[in-house]
Amino acid sequence: MSEIGVEAADGRTIGSVEKMIDILEAVKHQNGAGLTELTEILEMSHSSIHHYLLTLQQRGYIVKRGTTYDIGARFLALGGYARMQQNLYHIAKEKIDELSAATGWTSRLVIKNGGTGITLYQAVPTTLSEFQTYEGFEEDLHATAAGKAMLAELPPGDVADFLESSDLTEHTDNTITTPDRLLEEFESIREQDYAFDDQEHFDGFVCVSSSILSSDGAVLGSISVSAPEEEVDSDRFCSEVSEQIQNATGVIKITHTYSDWNSE
Amino acid sequence: MDQTQNMTVGVVGLGEIGLLYAELAQSFGCTVIGADADAYQRSQFKQQTGAETHEDFQVLFERDLDFVIVCVPNKFKEVVGTAALDSGLDVYFEKPLAHNLESAQRIVDAHDQDSSVCMVGYYHPFYDPVVCLAEYLDSGELGDITHIDARFTHRRWVPNRGSWYTSRDIAGGGVLQDKGSFMMSILHYFGFESIETVTATTRTEFVQQDEYVYLEMWGGEGHENVTDVEDSATAFIEFECGTTATINVAWAVNTAPENTYRLHGPEGGAFLDLREPTLTLYRSEQGPPDRIIDQQIDVGVNEQYLNNQFLNDPELQRDQLARYIEHVRDRTQPTRSSLTDALQVQRMVEQIYDAANK
Numbered sequence: 001m002s003e004i005g006v007e008a009a010d011g012r013t014i015g016s017v018e019k020m021i022d023i024l025e026a027v028k029h030q031n032g033a034g035l036t037e038l039t040e041i042l043e044m045s046h047s048s049i050h051h052y053l054l055t056l057q058q059r060g061y062i063v064k065r066g067t068t069y070d071i072g073a074r075f076l077a078l079g080g081y082a083r084m085q086q087n088l089y090h091i092a093k094e095k096i097d098e099l100s101a102a103t104g105w106t107s108r109l110v111i112k113n114g115g116t117g118i119t120l121y122q123a124v125p126t127t128l129s130e131f132q133t134y135e136g137f138e139e140d141l142h143a144t145a146a147g148k149a150m151l152a153e154l155p156p157g158d159v160a161d162f163l164e165s166s167d168l169t170e171h172t173d174n175t176i177t178t179p180d181r182l183l184e185e186f187e188s189i190r191e192q193d194y195a196f197d198d199q200e201h202f203d204g205f206v207c208v209s210s211s212i213l214s215s216d217g218a219v220l221g222s223i224s225v226s227a228p229e230e231e232v233d234s235d236r237f238c239s240e241v242s243e244q245i246q247n248a249t250g251v252i253k254i255t256h257t258y259s260d261w262n263s264e
Numbered sequence: 265m266d267q268t269q270n271m272t273v274g275v276v277g278l279g280e281i282g283l284l285y286a287e288l289a290q291s292f293g294c295t296v297i298g299a300d301a302d303a304y305q306r307s308q309f310k311q312q313t314g315a316e317t318h319e320d321f322q323v324l325f326e327r328d329l330d331f332v333i334v335c336v337p338n339k340f341k342e343v344v345g346t347a348a349l350d351s352g353l354d355v356y357f358e359k360p361l362a363h364n365l366e367s368a369q370r371i372v373d374a375h376d377q378d379s380s381v382c383m384v385g386y387y388h389p390f391y392d393p394v395v396c397l398a399e400y401l402d403s404g405e406l407g408d409i410t411h412i413d414a415r416f417t418h419r420r421w422v423p424n425r426g427s428w429y430t431s432r433d434i435a436g437g438g439v440l441q442d443k444g445s446f447m448m449s450i451l452h453y454f455g456f457e458s459i460e461t462v463t464a465t466t467r468t469e470f471v472q473q474d475e476y477v478y479l480e481m482w483g484g485e486g487h488e489n490v491t492d493v494e495d496s497a498t499a500f501i502e503f504e505c506g507t508t509a510t511i512n513v514a515w516a517v518n519t520a521p522e523n524t525y526r527l528h529g530p531e532g533g534a535f536l537d538l539r540e541p542t543l544t545l546y547r548s549e550q551g552p553p554d555r556i557i558d559q560q561i562d563v564g565v566n567e568q569y570l571n572n573q574f575l576n577d578p579e580l581q582r583d584q585l586a587r588y589i590e591h592v593r594d595r596t597q598p599t600r601s602s603l604t605d606a607l608q609v610q611r612m613v614e615q616i617y618d619a620a621n622k
Contacts, residue, residue, distance in 0.1 A: 193489055210489075215302045243472065243491075250426070250490030251433045258301050258340050261321065 019044060023052050024071065027062070032070035079136055086111070088212070088220050089120050091255050095248040096223065097123045103225055103241055106131050110139070110146035110209075111221040115166055117147045120221065131226075132202050142182055143171045145197035145209035146224040152186035152195065153211045153219050159186070174200045194242035196234075197224075204229050208242050212249045215257040223249055271589070272297065274329045274353075276321045276344050277336030278309035280424070280483045281358050285333045286313050288582050292589065299324040300336075325351050331381070331592050332356070337428040338363035338435050346374040354381040354592050356585070360445045360613070361606040363436030368610040372603050381591050383598045384606035386449035387584040392563045393541045394450060397525075397534055400545065401454055407531035412451065412509040415522040416443050420478040422471050422495060422515045427486025430471055430493050438493025439515040440466060440613060447511060448612040450525065453600065457608050458504040464619040466494035470516035478516075499616045511616070 026041050027033050035053070039046045053069050056062035060074035083089050092109045100107040100123035108122040119137040133139075141147030141162065151159060163179040170177050176185055189195045197207035209224035225241050255262070271294040275286045278300040286296045290313065298317040300306050306317040318324045321344050325332070331354035334345050341362050348355045349371070361384050362368035375382055388394045400406060423442065428434035435441055451457070470476055472491045496514035503509070512522075523538040532547040543561040548554070584601070591598050 215304060246489040247431070247492040250486075250488030251431055253488050254337060254428050254431065254434050254490075255339075258336070261301055261340060261343055 019048075020052055020056070023049060024056070024061075027069055028071055032065070032068045034067045034069070038069075083120060083135075086120060087259060088252070088256070091259060092212070092221075092223070092248075092252050093121055095252060096121050099123070099223065099225060099244060099248055100125055102244055103227075105225050105227040105241075106133070107223065107225045108133060108146065109221060109223055110144075110150070112141065112147075112150045112219060113138075115141065115162060117141050117144065117150070117222075132205070133226075139201065140166070140169055140171065142166060142168050142177075143175050143197075143201040144224070145195040145207035146222040148182075148185060148189060148197070149195035149209040149211040149222040149224070150219050151182075152189035153213060153217075159183075171201045172199055172203050174198050176200065192242075193246060194238070195222075196238055197226075198234070199229055206232065206234060206237065208238050208245065210242065210245045210249045212252050212256070215253065220253075220256065223252075271295070271330040271592075272328060274299065274321075274324045274327065274332040275315075276300070276324065276332060276334050276348075277340075277358075278302075278305040278317065279335065281335040282333070283309060283312055284578055284581060285335060285356075285358070285585065286315060288578060288585050289333070290315075291582075292586070294330075297324060297327055297329070322347065325353065329353060331588075334358065338441070339367070339428075339433065342367045342371055345371045349374040349376070349380050349382075352376075352379045356588050357382070357384045357603075357606070359385040359449070359606065359609075360436070360441055361603065361610055363434065363441075365607075365610050365614045368607050372607045375603050377597060381588075381595065381597060382603045383584070383588045383591065384601050384603060385581065385584065386446065386601040386606065386609065387580040388446060388450045388538075389453040389600040390584045390587055391538075391580055393536060393538065393543050394453065396561060396563045397527075397536050397543055398454055400534060401527070405531060406527065406529035406534060406545075406547075408505075409454075409456075409507050409527050409529045411528045412454075412456065412507065413524075413526040413528075414447050414451065414509060415512045415524050416447050417496075417512055417514040417517050417519065417522050418443075419518075419521050420470070420476075420480075420516045421482065422476070422478070423481070424483030424486045425471060425476065425481060426489050426491060427483065428488065428490070429483065429486065431488070431490040432492045434490075435493065437613070437617060438466075438468075438471065439495055439513050440497045440616060441493075443515070444497060444511065444513045444616065445609055445613050447513060448609045449601070449605070451509065452605060452609055452612065454527075456503050456505070456507055456509065457612065459501055459612055459615050460504045461502045462499055462615050462619040464497060464499035464511075464616045466497040466617070466620040468492075468494050469496065471495040476516075494620075497616065497620065499619065501616075 022042055026038055038049050053062050061072045063070050063072045096107045096109050104125050106124045109120045110117045111120050117139045119133055119135055122135055124131050141151050168177045176182050194208055194210045205226055206229045207224045207226040209222050211222045212220045214220055223245050273289045273294045273296050275282050275296055275298045278298045289296050296315040298309050298315050299321040310317050332348045333356045334341055335358035336344050345355055423429045495516050499511040501509040525536040527534045532545055535544040545559045547557045
C-alpha cells in the first residue's frame with residue numbers, strides 16, 4: 001500500500017486507515033472472503049477484522065452473503081464519481097466507442113495510478129459476450145500493452161523508480177519480468193509508436209496500445225485494443241489497429257490541449 | 265498604413281499560420297499579443313516574434329485590442345471566434361471558417377454586423393489575375409459559362425502530416441477542406457455557389473503511408489500521428505444555373521501539378537493558371553476573314569508572385585490583411601471573403617463530402 005500512499009503532513013500515515021484498506025483489498029483479492037480466511041491472510045485479530053467489516057457494512061461499503069464478506073456497491077458511487085472527475089474520460093470516451101465499433105474488438109482507456117494501470121472506460125462489442133477486464137480493472141503496467149505504452153514515455157527517473165519498486169510479477173509464460181528486457185521493449189515501443197502485448201497478461205489474448213501524451217509530453221493514459229490470439233493475425237492486427245489507435249490518441253491529445261477553451 | 269502603427273492585434277492560435285499573420289501585422293507596424301493553450305507553441309511564437317503571449321484567449325480578449333486573428337485548429341474556431349464576436353471584437357478568421365457547416369453557421373449567427381468587422385482568409389478574390397477574370401465573366405463577353413474544369417493538384421504537399429491538419433475530427437477533412445475550400449472560394453467569387461447536384465469521390469493514398477516520400481513538408485512532420493483524411497478528391501458538380509464543373513484536388517498525386525481554371529462559354533473561354541500566373545482568353549470573330557483569337561492577358565502582377573510555385577506566398581495574405589485593416593479602420597464590412605461568403609464555401613465543401621460519403 002505504501003508505494004502509492006501519500007504520507008500525512010507529519011510524515012506518518014494513519015494505521016487504522018491502512019488496516020481498513022488492507023482488509024478491503026484482501027476481500028477483493030479473494031473474490032469475497034469469510035472472517036476465518038481473512039484472519040489467516042492478514043496479520044490482525046479475528047475481532048478486529050470483524051469490527052472493521054461491521055463498520056464498513058453499516059456504511060454500505062461491505063456486503064455480507066451468508067458468511068462471506070464482499071465489496072459493496074457503494075464503492076461504485078465513489079468510483080463513478082472518481083471517473084467523472086477525470087477530464088480524460090470525457091474527452092476520450094467517444095473515441096473508445098468508435099474504436100471498438102471500427103475494429104470489432106474490446107477497446108480500453110487506461111490511466112496510470114501510481115504503480116498500476118486502471119481501466120477508466122472500456123467498450124466491448126456486442127459480439128463478445130464477456131471479457132477479462134472491466135471498468136476499474138487494475139493491471140500490472142509491465143504485463144500489458146496499455147501499461148508498457150505508458151511506461152515507455154515516462155522520464156527515465158520515473159521508469160527507474162518503477163522498475164525498482166515493482167516485483168514484475170509473471171502472469172503468463174510471455175510476461176517480461178526483467179528490467180533489461182523491459183527497457184529494450186520500451187525503446188522499440190518509442191520507435192514504432194505502439195506497444196504489443198503478446199499474451200503477456202492473459203493467455204490467449206493479444207493487445208496493441210499507444211499512449212496519450214499532453215502537449216508538454218506528460219503521460220495522460222493509453223488506449224488499447226484486445227483480441228483473442230487465435231482470431232487475429234498478429235502482424236496485421238498490430239499494423240492496422242495501431243494506426244486506428246494512433247488516430248484516436250492524436251485527436252485526444254489535441255482536444256486535451258484545448259479542453260479548457262472548449263468548456264468555456 | 266500610418267494609422268495601423270498604433271493598432272494592437274490579438275492572434276489566437278500560434279502555429280505556422282498564426283506566426284505568419286503575426287509577422288505580417290508587425291510588418292504593418294501593429295503590436296501583436298498572442299494566445300495559445302499549447303505551451304510549446306507559445307514559447308516558439310514568443311521567440312520568433314518577441315510578442316507577449318497568454319495561455320487563455322479570454323485573458324487576451326480583455327486587453328485593449330483593435331482586432332483579433334483566429335488561426336486555431338478548425339474545430340476550435342467556433343469557441344474562440346464566437347467568444348471574440350460576443351465581446352464585440354473585429355475578427356479575421358483563417359480559412360476555412362470552421363471544421364463543418366454547423367459550426368460555421370454558429371459563428372455566422374454570432375456575428376453582429378453593427379459591432380464586428382469580419383473577414384475570412386480566402387485571399388484569391390483579392391488576387392489580380394482572379395479579379396481580372398471575374399471582371400471578364402461579369403462583362404458577359406464570354407457568354408454564360410457552360411463548364412469549368414478546376415484543378416489544384418500537388419505532387420507531394422501533405423501539410424504538417426500527423427498533426428491536426430490530417431485529422432478528420434479536428435480539421436474536418438483533408439485536402440478538400442484545405443485546398444478544395446480555396447477552389448470553392450474562387451468559384452463562389454465567380455458567381456458559382458448554388459450546387460444542384462454533385463457526384464464525388466475521395467481517396468487516401470499517400471497520407472497514411474509509413475514511407476511517404478516527399479521533398480518538402482509545410483509545417484514539418486506532425487507529432488500526433490493522426491492521418492485519417494483524404495489526400496485527393498474528384499467531383500462533378502452541376503450548379504443551379506446549369507453550369508457544370510469538374511474538380512480535381514490533391515495534396516499528393518502522381519501526375520503533373522496544376523493550379524488551373526478552364527472556363528468554357530459560348531462566346532469565349534478562359535484559362536487561368538495560378539502557378540505562373542497567366543490568364544488567357546479564347547475567342548473567335550467572324551470576318552471576313554474569320555479569326556480564332558488566343559489572347560494572353562498581362563495583369564498587374566507583382567514580380568514577387570512569379571517564383572511562387574504553390575501560391576502559398578505570404579504576399580497574398582499580406583494584401584488581404586491590408587484590405588481587412590482598411591475595413592476595420594473605415595468600419596465597413598468587406599464585400600469579398602466575408603463570413604457569409606465563407607459559410608457558403610463551407611456548404612459547398614460539405615456537399616462534396618456528403619456526395620463522396622454516399
